[in-house]
Amino acid sequence: MTLAVHLADANYGWAYVIVGWTLTGTVLAAYFARMALRIRRAERTLPPEPAAGGPGAMRGPSGRPHENLGNR
Amino acid sequence: MSVWREAGLVAGKDLRIESRSRVALAQILPFGLIVVLLFAFALDPDRGILARVAPGLFWVAVLLASLLAIGRAFSVEEQHNARDGLRLAGLDGAAIFLGKAAAIVLELLALEVVLGAGVVLLYDVDVHGVGVLILTALAATIGLAATGTLYGVLAAGFRSRETLLPLLLLPVLAPVMLGATRAFEDGLEGVPGDAWPWVALLGIFAGLYTAIGVLAFGALWEET
Amino acid sequence: MREKDRLLDPWLSRVFGWASIVSIVVLALFGLWGAPEDATQKEAQRLMYLHVPAAWLAYLAFGVTALASALFLWPRTRSLVWDRIAGASAELGVLFTALTLVLGSLWGRPVWGVWWAWDARLVTTAVLFFLYLGYLALRRIPGEPIGSAKRNAIAALIAFVDVPIVHFSVEWWRTLHQKATVFNPQLDAHIDGVMALTLWIGVIAFTILYVYLLDRRYRLASLEDEMEEREIAAAIEARIGAPDPVEVGR
Numbered sequence: 007m008t009l010a011v012h013l014a015d016a017n018y019g020w021a022y023v024i025v026g027w028t029l030t031g032t033v034l035a036a037y038f039a040r041m042a043l044r045i046r047r048a049e050r051t052l053p054p055e056p057a058a059g060g061p062g063a064m065r066g067p068s069g070r071p072h073e074n075l076g077n078r
Numbered sequence: 079m080s081v082w083r084e085a086g087l088v089a090g091k092d093l094r095i096e097s098r099s100r101v102a103l104a105q106i107l108p109f110g111l112i113v114v115l116l117f118a119f120a121l122d123p124d125r126g127i128l129a130r131v132a133p134g135l136f137w138v139a140v141l142l143a144s145l146l147a148i149g150r151a152f153s154v155e156e157q158h159n160a161r162d163g164l165r166l167a168g169l170d171g172a173a174i175f176l177g178k179a180a181a182i183v184l185e186l187l188a189l190e191v192v193l194g195a196g197v198v199l200l201y202d203v204d205v206h207g208v209g210v211l212i213l214t215a216l217a218a219t220i221g222l223a224a225t226g227t228l229y230g231v232l233a234a235g236f237r238s239r240e241t242l243l244p245l246l247l248l249p250v251l252a253p254v255m256l257g258a259t260r261a262f263e264d265g266l267e268g269v270p271g272d273a274w275p276w277v278a279l280l281g282i283f284a285g286l287y288t289a290i291g292v293l294a295f296g297a298l299w300e301e302t
Numbered sequence: 303m304r305e306k307d308r309l310l311d312p313w314l315s316r317v318f319g320w321a322s323i324v325s326i327v328v329l330a331l332f333g334l335w336g337a338p339e340d341a342t343q344k345e346a347q348r349l350m351y352l353h354v355p356a357a358w359l360a361y362l363a364f365g366v367t368a369l370a371s372a373l374f375l376w377p378r379t380r381s382l383v384w385d386r387i388a389g390a391s392a393e394l395g396v397l398f399t400a401l402t403l404v405l406g407s408l409w410g411r412p413v414w415g416v417w418w419a420w421d422a423r424l425v426t427t428a429v430l431f432f433l434y435l436g437y438l439a440l441r442r443i444p445g446e447p448i449g450s451a452k453r454n455a456i457a458a459l460i461a462f463v464d465v466p467i468v469h470f471s472v473e474w475w476r477t478l479h480q481k482a483t484v485f486n487p488q489l490d491a492h493i494d495g496v497m498a499l500t501l502w503i504g505v506i507a508f509t510i511l512y513v514y515l516l517d518r519r520y521r522l523a524s525l526e527d528e529m530e531e532r533e534i535a536a537a538i539e540a541r542i543g544a545p546d547p548v549e550v551g552r
Contacts (some may be wrong), residue, residue, distance in 0.1 A: 019346030019412040026349045026408040027334065030356075030401060034511070037397060041518055048525035052532070232457055236443055245439060246457070249432035250464045253471040260475060279471060286463065294456050301449040 081173045088169065088177025093184065095154050102147060102185050110143040110193045114200060128201035133262035136197045137255055140190055141222070145244050147185055148226035151178055152234040161235075161302060171296020175227055179291065182223040190215050207265030210273045214265065217277055218258040221284035225250055228291045228298075235302040253283055306383050307524040309517040318514035325507035332500040340497075342413075347497075349409040355504035356402040357423075359512050360430060363395030366516075367437070368462035371455035385451035386527070388458055389441050390519035394512060396434035402427055422473035429468050433461040447527075 096102050117135045121127050128135070155161045164174065194215075198205055205211075226247055233242045257276040264273035310318065333351035340347035367388045374384035406424060407417045418424065440457050443450070 017344060019344050019348075022408045022412050023334070023345050023348045026352060026405050027330070029404065029408075030352050033397070033401065038515065038518070041515075041522055045518065045522050045525060048522065048529060052525065052528060228460060232440065232453060238439075238443065242436075242439055242443075245432070246436040249429050249436065250461060252429050253464070253467045256471045256475055260478075275474075279467075279474075283467060286467075287460075290460060290463070294460075298453060298456060301445075301453050 081170055081176065084169045084173030085176035085180065088164075088174050089180040089184075090177075092151060092154070092178060092181035096181075096185065101150055102189070106143050106146045106150070106185075107189055107192060109146060110139050110189055111196055113139040113142055114193060114196050118200060123201075129203050132197050132201045132203045133266060134259045135201070136193060136262065137218075137258050139193055139197075140186065141248065141251065141255060143189055143193070144182075144186055144222055144226060145247065147182055147189070148223075148230045148247070149240060149243055151182055151227070152230045152239070156235070165299075171299050172292040174299060175231075175291045175295035176288075178230075179220075179223045179227040179288070182227060183219050186219045186223060187215065190219065203266065205266065206268045207270040207273070210265035210270040210277070211262060214258055214261040214273065214277050214280065217280035217284050218254050218261075221254050221280055221287055222251065224284060224287040224291050225254075228287065228295065231295060231298045231302065254280060257283070307521065307528070309387070309520045310513075315514065315517050318510060318517065322507070322511040322514045325503065325510055329500070329503050329507045332496070332503055337496045337500045344412075346409060346412040349405055351500050351504045353402060353405040353409055354501060355508035356398050356405060357427065358505055359508050360395055360399040360402050360427065362509070362512065363391045363398060364430060364434070364462065364465070366391040367395060367458050371458035371462075374451055374455045375459075382447060382451060382527075385447075385454060386520055386523040387516070388454065389438075390516055390523055392434055392437055392441070392458070393519060394515055396431065396438060398508075398512075399427060399431045399434060403431060420472075421476055422469050425472045426465065426469040430465060433464070437461060 114135070117139070118128060121131070155164065194211075197203060229243060229247045229250070233239045233246060236242060257280045261273040261276035261280070264270060264276070308315070329351065333348050337348070337351070339345055370384040370388040370391065373379045374381070374388065403424075406427075410419065411417050437454070437457055441450075441454050445453075
């Protein structure tokens, strides 16, 4: 706790700035990376769509044939 | 049948269940009193701290006990297909909301009287401004019950209801906690004039969430 | 009911993605170097350039969740698209709310000597954090899509309505106790020049990032919904023991 009292001096603000900025960057990057991974995994697991329409097509909850999922 | 009569039926049913099972009396009330006791263990009873923070401690105890009361109000519907029975009876959603909330209000008011007496006795509080205290308690309890009934039905029927309800309900009740405590403080200190704005806030909160409940409860009830 | 599996076209999404990175780099340049050191706060000021944009996003995301919830409930615009947007925005919102609180703490300690203060803005943000958590917990409960979406939407709106009440009551509470105005983050007053510019860069950068992340999160939600549909269809198929003649064999 003595350490924290010393750091309460505004002159050590730079330490807090470094912690804050790196924390923000890390958290945002980690969140994005995890999401990108999950998206990639999901896109890979889902088999490619047959052309939209026709009796064999997968139907979404609306009953319409699913649109092509796109080519990301 | 008018909404009010239907609501009266629902409230009567809930209160009758309580009078027969006595869960609020035998379990929820003692819980509230235990919380009051625990606060005394947590704080030093010899230095007048308890009397000074008594309003806040009182309302925290009431809030925690209300979680149990609200959970109970919905768990009684889970047995014997009561929920389906209520639905088949064709009662208006608004009526069920008003009835359940009214029953909770009455139970909580009774609870508050006993807990209040406990706090006054155990924490050595000087009581003034009883009028303010009563009106505050009324407004706060109605807001509490309306919001609780709304979130109670949201969380109803899930296995995680017991942990979900507190998480959902308590943040929303922050203004009630704030307002009720401040009004009680002002009342007990003998400056009831300062309390009336807080009572007004509590009243607005109560009105708002009662209105929301009347509108939304029916739709939520269908989904459980 | 139109089903969308993404919010932005792939090329537009990529544009936003790169724009996010560029604008955040610009923000870092300005925030950490370009903007001058504050006279009283010294270097610690530089946390404001993250804290304020994060706070802006925390509330914007909640607004989007509430708006999307309302649009879902409105019969003419009812679509699960809104429910997905509401959920995606809430997840981003809780992230940025947490960041806001932590950054605020890190900023407050060197400048005012406290990790926390009981003023209306901070307390309301803390309550917002818990409102988000409750909403996300509710969303995690499985159920029939439309019914769950209706429930989620009502929950979001009830919580949204509470936020101004919380803010008002806390502000009132704290102004009645004048002694507690040691901590007074003058975020809106007398900041001009490069500092104000940097703040604006921050707000714009974070908003661009929000749109990009919202699009990505929506895409993920859409994919996960689709996977769940297929799992259910497969499970039904397995139960029945014969392939559904409507489905293409897989």
